[in-house]
Amino acid sequence: MKQLVLKLGLVAALVTVSSTFVWCQGTATGSISGSVFDPSGGVIPGAEILVKNSATGGEFTTMSAENGTFMVPALASGMYSVTVTMPGFKQVVVNDVKVDVATPASVKITLQVGEPTESVIVMGGAQVLQTQTANVATTITGRQITDLPFVSRDALDLVLLLPGTATPGRPRTSSVNGLPKGSLNITIDGLNVQDNLLKSSDGFFTYIRPRLDAIEEVTLSTATPGAESGAEGAVQIKFVTRGGDNEYHGSLYEYHRNPALNANFWYNNRDKTPDPKTGKAPRDRILLNQYGVRVGGPIRIPGLFDGRDRAFFFVNYEEYRLPEQYTRDRTILTPEAQSGIFRYGTQSVNLFTLAAGNNQTATPDPTTAALLAAIRGSTSKTGSVRAHSDPNFQYYTFTNTGGQTRRFPTVRFDLNVTDKHHIENVWNYQAFGSKVDFLNTADPAFPDFDNFGSQGGPRWSNVTALRSTLTPTLVNEARFGLQGGLTVWYPEVGPASFGLGGGYAVSITGPGISQWYAVNSPQRRNSPVKQFNDTVSWIKGTHTLNFGFNFSQVNLFNNTGNAAVTIGLGVDSTDPANAMFSAANFPGSSASDRTRAANIYALLTGRVTSIGATAYLDEKTGKYLYMGRRIQRAQMRESGFFAQDSWRWKPNLTVNYGLRWEVQFPFTALNSAYSTTTFAELWGISGAGNTFKPGTLTGKETQFVSFEAGQKAYDTDYNNLAPSLGFAWSPNWNNSVLRKIFGSGTQSVIRGGYSIAFNREGTNVFTAILGSNPGGSLTATRNMTNGNLVGGSLGNLPLLFRDKNRLGPPTFTDTPAYPLTGLVGDSVNTFDPKLRLGYIQSWSFGIQRELTKDTVFEARYVGNKGTGLWRQYNINETNLIENKFADEFKLAMANLQANNAAGGSRNGSFAYFGPGSGTSPLPFMLAFFSGKPGSQAGDAALYTSSNFKSSTLVNYLFPDYPRPIDFANTLVGNAGMRANSATAGLPANFFRVNPGKLGGAYIVDNGGASNYHGLAFELRRRMSRG
Template structure:
């Protein structure tokens, strides 16, 4: 489905495309901005307005004394490029004129600063000094983005000192993160920290890209950073989006670029210790009054140092060679009081009388003569399981679960898991910068982190150990050919491992034998010798994931090589460049899992939402609903993203700058499997369902099973089943080669303090989930490395009673699993071989005004239409609702419903954005960011649509599924401020007493206030009422709306919305409630800190800090239960969207 823009949007887009096309055809392609550096340009004139060719322009770094110079060309234009952000002065000299110098100013990351000078006739000795008044507003580009300065990074309160929290201070950034947008994993994050994974300007959370010093620092499997930068090593950062600069691209959302500190001519550094303890924290809102708070200790400590590289009597690097290094350690220990819901002794004896509704016996299922295509069952009298209780499952439960005690909360919890959670992190960062005599510059940086977490695997006695080592390193070299020609080359390397083991702390061999699990289900693993006990997976009960081993030595494994050339030609700044970033993946995973649902012991009448069944009863009578066995040695072949761009920054007049560019990106999707994995489970011999033509596509032909007797193999004599083909290319995916994106922007300077700016561009998403999508097919037929069975033991016209038990859920011979006769009965995570890279047409129009020497204000209208978005979900379900076997009504009746990704999603975003920014001056800095927006999309909100799925996968926008996105927040406000009390020596105020000044002065207050609208969610019913066969993602069935859900006296945790407004849909129909038609509670919170400074001479001082997160201990209720099938729990809330108040103490030494 394609989102249609409004008439106004059509006119705006048409004008932008037409203008860009004409200019691109008639004008050279060029550019001026840099990813991690800044640039300066301008025009030099005399008092008559005539340009001055050959004038010398000198830019000098105040902290390092490094100077770079250039000369104006015949049009009086100059340009300085690839400048490290920092504090500078600029001076202009020309024979016959008095030199002119601009006092110290700041250049920020990705800034394009314009300094025009008018020289007066005079002697070279009579220098004129001015103070720039227009350097703060951007009069060159139309980029959207906010620079977060080093002072903000270091001084604003950050829980866990993770910089991503500060991304939310930028207009257009939503902190909402639906479900699996983070890939189900996170990179090395400090436990308890406020890690943010935002959506930027209406694009999904996975559509952002992370750079450090302009170089790739992107976790390709995580869609976030690979190695987190240390706070005290950050100079500043910026998130750029909706850019008219073609150098930025490959994602639809934002490019986050962190610039690390470099050394200066003097030795500077810091040392710190941040500490948290449970005794300082408030109780959580839903913690029972009689329950004790979990105890924990957290320490974050480290140091940094930077300066010139000096080796006495050997090398003096002042004014040319500098270093900066930082180390940080993190230690976390939390005792756990995790509530568990486990089976009681009575339940384990078969007495289910405590279950409040009637249970039904699936072994008595038979066709309903009164309703053809439906079934009926006999009830369990008194909810007593009797002879149907399976003693093997009782023994299984007694081994896995702790003994039940009295119920102690409203959720039915009756046990406690006291397994402590510990984390140890060590990270360091080192950077070297050097300036050569000819003006060339180079730097190298190495960043490292090791993170180790020990926690519970979901049950007492089931520990999980996770190690996440990550590395990011690289360098850059800038060569100055002439004052008008500069080149840059970069190389970077990024690696992340994610290794996790979950094993019981006692032997499982006896219970595996007692339960009777087949060796092919719980054994024969590559990653571990012996067997792994599967998790029971009982819905609404604490079950854990069972035993599993996941080694991901190549969760991220990439290198980057890139370069650019910048040329000043007349009034044009020409920039050409490109690069390649590789993407690869390697993993070894082993484990098994069971799942038990309610419907196996519920009434088969789909309209009976009361007697829906009990998952525990299904477990005890041994009727599983789900099973999975995975044993995969997965690797991908080389892949990556190739990019090229051309950009022209054309100073059409002294006031008007046009930016014209084009970018080309192509994703080489990493083909799954390598030749070295042939014959191994999870290797190259796998396939993918192509629902475009109903075929199953193999990458590589396997030998016959009657020859090898071991999977992967083709059943029988090797004859391929009908509709199975082999791709002669040896891979599944087809790459997209038409990703050409034009860019156009303008900036018009009005006076000296205002600018009008606008831009249009087409950008492509080359990264979101690309590696995860490519490896999802691993272990599929004719392999058995990934076996997954959904919706088993569901009655149908062929088999009405259960035929599958937990011991051997795939019904193989029990010793050596071989593939089934056809690939079309398996369930997997397949994708369209012709997946396209998503793209977005983006535009913005705004104005910026400088209010005083420190303060600017900016407003923008921001819009976009995005197409070809990835839409995973359950596919090949029935084409229409109806009675009878839904498989007979499927698109391809011979193919079982399965997960399938397609490029059919679409989105639309419109926003008004406002920002007010005061740089630090006279002890005060602040930023205000406000966004009023609406983000619409089709179908689901996250990678695998675990939160919302299309009602009808064949018409994703129908039935109210074109609606606000899961990350849509109508109103977003953030305010941050840093304020130093202006009392004391050198300050505006003084008492006249050194003692009083010392006591009253040296205080600093820092605050972050954030507020936003509630998160959208969908009222649904977890039943396949429409009878489409979608029992894997039955959130597709929305509830019927029959009243006003917002008609409620007061929203409470007991009833957040009017639950009477929803009922179950009629049989064989879809519900009428729209997707994401409800919202949770709005959010607001205040984080504050107080610093007390203790100067000890010179630039040395101690800082004592008290930081409070959620200072006012405001309670924001979380998302309500939105499943109509959950009975009395429907509409209730048992979580909070924020944490209770947390205090952190810190001591810091700066020199």
């Protein structure tokens, strides 16, 4: 507490002496600064300055300071005129001074001796040189927005054109200056509009999309921000909505895309059957229409109210209509393979005949047979079938149809309540709808199949701001914003969507063919945002002091769950049918051939290897519901105080310095649908820190306790101070050579800076950690890893899909019994209890040179370093080195080669066959297969397990593609083999540090880091002739 008081005192002290010149991250304003000189170059203090908004008529006054400088803060984006009056001098009017968000505009004014009644008019008098700040920022505005060529009408895509932005794929994959996605903060009119669930992984995606004709300008700040922008992300992308003015303006537009104007896709020409009429492959029908209207101006009611210079409106409406077609390629079984004939090379094997000869299931499963028949029947309706390189498969190509409709209304009102108080309100409502969700491949897997899903839902935002000029030198701006809505995925999906699977999501992909269903996980969620920001600007002599406060609250609501129980098919290594897939029964075959044959056999006969389901804790009853819905609710809050000074030390030198104190409160649960564990129990029986130490067992079995509503995920970090320092200097070059290169003192600027900014991660970090622990949900999956698929009253393998009475849920308690241990297949997840806020240090140094009155060239170096960034990783990696298993794996590879060379009964085996056989003992594998201790590994008579010829394991031993980790995971993932290894005396943590949680042991800590260095060359030109 003492430290907290000291920090508050420090910030308060700084507030009294300093503030900022660029505005709080939550605001959407800029400023105008300048210097006033007499004809001899001397500064003029006490000159009267009038700044007027050219569109709305709003006026702001100030006076030049002792060194001739002035500043007018918190100005809305737009065009302004600056009028300077001083007794004994002619009045000067500078027109067309452009104010951009978070980017100070500057003017240099020289008064001429004369009467104030005489005027000197200067057009486009604002300096293109940036003389007021070290912040590296670029603004796109006006006709640049509407005239720049790019495919979409999403204004965020404009940022892709700016320096520092890298786009490796589609726009959502973009990053800025090499920084992680959590460092992005995207705002419209000061309100964060990102999808805050996905901010850490998909930070370039906005929930509210800025539309091209609704946006006045966009500013990208990439490095050395001031203290006002030092939180919620080191990279600030700020959009400002258009507003109305004293004249009526509008537009009406439509953008059209027609397949008649497009070339066909190469794949369509290759895969589709030509149209008999044209002889060409048909094109996908993409008929895009984007149309809209915008209008703005003064609010006028004839005879009652005239809003010129007082009240204004702006309305934009855009609609996006896209009938869609997508060509889909599927892999299906051949009719012969469906009948049980497996082909490889020039040979074939009847799988049903083989099974009958080995006393295994030799008849098709009724459900999978009907399902495969439905797939085959769909191919006769539309599309084309062609040969596959594998004789058991065919390719099937067809076209799915769908469509999207999106609506984007935007409304803005501005009101000059008095000449000192201005109110603005901006409202966005965006409605998304689709017939099928092509983006997430939720369209039908095959023609006319009932399983598909759409995506849609409403989204909205509202921002209200009040700007008050309290005195000519004191301005306050308060801004409050809300963002909300609901996104819904796959509302069509339910039990009826899985009729072809007998009500189950039975997977058919094991052999390598396409899945028959598209989706199984309907979902709805949102991450609403509330933000409040208040900024005070105080001009004190040559100092422009700014200080403020911001508050953000991000909530999470997530409703998830599967609609149907998933069924996995295959032949387990302990299945009695596994032995018949041997080299002897498939002469001349490879291990991959035999694996594929086993998977086709499992599909045809319905051999179940897993029954996937989850039981979720009902937030109303507090009881687990098998295949219920999971409701997650959480919240994160953040607040900060900042203070900064823009000191016009000299007319040609500005120094900016400031400090920010940021507190990001921990993720907090809003319902009791979560569980947690201690940091030490992440390591389970091995004990904290004992990674890769098999046999060290100083810990205990991981236990979970309830994470109740109101509980915080980690300790609050109050230790977050972010300084900023920068300068902008226009030197007077006395050296004649330097003057030729850099020009006079007003033609070049050297600027540099350093600052720290804090990141804010997405709420998906919280759900990925505490939402993955058992407790809020229980794994109700039955499989061999969990040891509950078969055994005891559950019977033995094989478990057949046709035996529906054996497919029920496992036994579990209907209420949480904390502390609980969960299942061996579960994961354990936690936060470092001392988790702190990650931050970005950035620095820059550059020089600007004015080439002409409207053109500037800048060369600059920019660097940044991410420190203490959040990192999620798994400490439960598979150990191969310290336990010497990698060495034994190499011996097993050599055994397989020697046995294959020997042929006969040894062919296809990696077992030890005794001295002189060219093979070696395998004590670890013998322990897992047969439960024999290492002391007996030299007895070749013990190597009788069928696992030494398992096609799955043999496949991992190929010298061209050795897979030791997959081999080890197969051993540790089988409950019977784990029991055997314990009998043989191997430690439980032989492979994994936490063998009781094979799903992984994940932690989020501050171990992340980044480093970036860049050199940028930029040519800026002010559009000055229309």
